[in-house]
Amino acid sequence: MEDERPIADLVRMYLTREGFGVHVEYDGSAGLAAARKLRPVACVLDIGLPGLTGTEICQQLRAGGDWTPVLFLTARDDEIDRILGLEQGADDYLTKPFSPRELVARIKAVLRRTAGPPEGERVRQAGGIVLDPGRRSVQAGGVPVALTPTEFDLLAHLLHRPGRVYTREELLASVWGYAAHAGTRTVDVHVAQVRAKLGASGSVIRTVRGVGYTADA
Numbered sequence: 001m002e003d004e005r006p007i008a009d010l011v012r013m014y015l016t017r018e019g020f021g022v023h024v025e026y027d028g029s030a031g032l033a034a035a036r037k038l039r040p041v042a043c044v045l046d047i048g049l050p051g052l053t054g055t056e057i058c059q060q061l062r063a064g065g066d067w068t069p070v071l072f073l074t075a076r077d078d079e080i081d082r083i084l085g086l087e088q089g090a091d092d093y094l095t096k097p098f099s100p101r102e103l104v105a106r107i108k109a110v111l112r113r114t115a116g117p118p119e120g121e122r123v124r125q126a127g128g129i130v131l132d133p134g135r136r137s138v139q140a141g142g143v144p145v146a147l148t149p150t151e152f153d154l155l156a157h158l159l160h161r162p163g164r165v166y167t168r169e170e171l172l173a174s175v176w177g178y179a180a181h182a183g184t185r186t187v188d189v190h191v192a193q194v195r196a197k198l199g200a201s202g203s204v205i206r207t208v209r210g211v212g213y214t215a216d217a
């Protein structure tokens with residue numbers, strides 16, 4: 001969803017070329033309706049839209065239990081923390097002006113993440129958290145926790161080898177699937193979100209000062 005037609009046209013062109021079916025809406029309300037009706041594999045949401053803003057669309061999708069991967073487009077750097085904030089459920093973002101190739105790469109990365117791990121991966125447990133990769137479900141203290149696909153993959157990665165310390169760059173490469181130029185702050189923001197959602201069990205994810213993060217065994 002993008003109200004600037006030249007940008008929308010460019011995104012459509014690049015994604016179509018990659019074999020994606022693309023549906024464009026130029027207005028927020030129409031965009032939300034289309035997302036609900038068409039059930040896309042991913043949504044690219046401009047923040048500044050007439051009707052509903054991109055963040056309002058995302059909030060409404062999430063409120064309705066729709067966890068379709070969302071990649072935000074923003075014209076403002078200072079919006080990033082808010083976009084990635086707990087209540088928004090964003091999976092990634094790009095700041096305008098962006099390269100359409102980068103957008104394609106990010107969408108593919110988000111789809112790889114949300115495709116889930118191979119069958120038969122073991123259930124991981126630590127500090128009251130039970131993470132089931134096959135069902136993509138997480139419980140903390142016996143209570144189901146709703147994580148975005150990115151948050152899930154981040155937690156799964158940390159729980160894969162409890163005690164191992166992962167640098168932010170490693171997590172960015174493994175979980176997000178792209179190199180560190182994207183900014184390691186993304187990792188910090190997502191770790192904070194996962195911790196908050198896990199409640200008391202969130203302390204399992206420990207910050208290793210000056211290095212990165214680990215999950216306590």
Ligand code: CA
Pocket residue numbers: 002003004046047048049
């Ligand atoms: Ca706009």
